[in-house]
Amino acid sequence: MFSAGFSILMLAFLFSLSRGEQPYEGFVRWLDGPWAVAVSVVILAGVLYHTATWFRLTTHIVEVRLGRRVVPRAAIGGALVAAWIVVSAVVAYFHVWFWR
Amino acid sequence: MTSEGERPAGPGGQVSLGEVLETSDRLEILPRGRGRLRLRLPSPEPFAWALFSAGGFVAALLVPVHVAILGIAFAAGWLPDDAFSYQRIHRLANNPLAKLYLLALIALPLFHWAHRFRFAIHHQFGIGLKRLVAVGCYGSALAGTAVAVWILVRI
Amino acid sequence: MAEATIEIKVARYRPEHQPLPYYDQYEIPYREDMVVLDALNYIKDELDGSVSYRWSCRMGVCGSCGMMVNYKPRLTCSTFLREFYPKPIVVQPLENFPVIRDLVVDVTDFMDKLKEVMPWIVREHEEPVEQGEYLQTPEEVDRYRQFSMCINCTLCYSACPVYAKDQEFLGPAVLALAHRYNLDSRDQGRDEREEAIAVDRGIWDCTFIGECSVVCPKDVDPAAAIQRSKVAATTRTMLWMAWPFEVEREG
Numbered sequence: 001m002f003s004a005g006f007s008i009l010m011l012a013f014l015f016s017l018s019r020g021e022q023p024y025e026g027f028v029r030w031l032d033g034p035w036a037v038a039v040s041v042v043i044l045a046g047v048l049y050h051t052a053t054w055f056r057l058t059t060h061i062v063e064v065r066l067g068r069r070v071v072p073r074a075a076i077g078g079a080l081v082a083a084w085i086v087v088s089a090v091v092a093y094f095h096v097w098f099w100r
Numbered sequence: 101m102t103s104e105g106e107r108p109a110g111p112g113g114q115v116s117l118g119e120v121l122e123t124s125d126r127l128e129i130l131p132r133g134r135g136r137l138r139l140r141l142p143s144p145e146p147f148a149w150a151l152f153s154a155g156g157f158v159a160a161l162l163v164p165v166h167v168a169i170l171g172i173a174f175a176a177g178w179l180p181d182d183a184f185s186y187q188r189i190h191r192l193a194n195n196p197l198a199k200l201y202l203l204a205l206i207a208l209p210l211f212h213w214a215h216r217f218r219f220a221i222h223h224q225f226g227i228g229l230k231r232l233v234a235v236g237c238y239g240s241a242l243a244g245t246a247v248a249v250w251i252l253v254r255i
Numbered sequence: 256m257a258e259a260t261i262e263i264k265v266a267r268y269r270p271e272h273q274p275l276p277y278y279d280q281y282e283i284p285y286r287e288d289m290v291v292l293d294a295l296n297y298i299k300d301e302l303d304g305s306v307s308y309r310w311s312c313r314m315g316v317c318g319s320c321g322m323m324v325n326y327k328p329r330l331t332c333s334t335f336l337r338e339f340y341p342k343p344i345v346v347q348p349l350e351n352f353p354v355i356r357d358l359v360v361d362v363t364d365f366m367d368k369l370k371e372v373m374p375w376i377v378r379e380h381e382e383p384v385e386q387g388e389y390l391q392t393p394e395e396v397d398r399y400r401q402f403s404m405c406i407n408c409t410l411c412y413s414a415c416p417v418y419a420k421d422q423e424f425l426g427p428a429v430l431a432l433a434h435r436y437n438l439d440s441r442d443q444g445r446d447e448r449e450e451a452i453a454v455d456r457g458i459w460d461c462t463f464i465g466e467c468s469v470v471c472p473k474d475v476d477p478a479a480a481i482q483r484s485k486v487a488a489t490t491r492t493m494l495w496m497a498w499p500f501e502v503e504r505e506g
Contacts, residue, residue, distance in 0.1 A: 024186050050159055061486065
């Protein structure tokens, strides 16, 4: 549900972008306000919970065998979290700092 | 869905491929030559589940950082001043690769929600009407995707 | 010094005497090494011979003694009283199954479903006996060993909220065992088993709640088996997109 909420938020953002500078600036101003932050905090809590549980579930499904040994679930979980950090950093870079 | 007829039972018993194919509901193509070709119609479930999984990974991996940036970091003033300037964002979003990324970012979690909600309706709220519920759920996800495409094209 | 005792409430159902289920309460002597099955055996031997329940090996390998202990599906031979002592214990028949009498449930549904997935080695060609056994490397056994540990105790069916709502669902143990044979290198029946499990009442009804794996006394992890089956079925469907036909062989 929370990820769907995010989709709607993102759509609104992009919609305002498509309509031109004025509507975009208007939306950005709304983003600055308390309602946007409140909604975002709620959504963020929800998606972070989703990330944690999703990764935990994935460790049950993924099986990596090395000969007769199996990679322990905790290691898979750790790898997922590491990937998540890297991906987030890359996205953040593009979203915030990438000057074109 | 499995065979209505007799299944040769017993451990180690041989079950021939032909016997099973005969009794399940498949579409049959006209016989030709020595072998008969049968067109397999798969269940739609694997596609729904594949979208659900993809959406789940997008939601888990990508959405948190986007929410943090768009919704919180910006308002908190943690970003450089012109991070969200119209020119920069418009240029970023105009890139076709960026549009594809954004489409996946928006559409896949919608399908994730649709699949999960569909089962919640059946299992938690006890409502049947399988076809209606499925169309409603995936239909809304499709509608959302269509809206996303329309918006992205117009940027 | 007074003997230590513990209270056990046992669900009773004796349709020949009374149409509705009821509870009987017993107070039994408590020792630290007693399990719930010991308590039931004490009740039957000393207090009330009319109580009916199933048990066999008393060591957690036969799967007969599954019951609800304090509202959780447990093997009574492997559940120690000291886990609950001094609080009272409630013993009820396994949930989601029709009750025949007292703590005895009818698991016919499970047995029928088990047959549907052909939980045995299916061969397209049987090798002649003179050729000897089908050999397997330790690695090949590793692939399915975990899922072969199932003792058919059906605790997972009591735990599964999907089975509780929809008795058509094939259920965790059946699907896990199907997966066990699909993973077995000696088996050639993958196609037929897929037809049995890759259906709406099979793997696709599972929503990975995971309670089945939580209650499994042999760590089979049926939830993992089912999700891996979903991955396998999805992969096969994607490959179907490349070649949607299958050839029926003569004879």
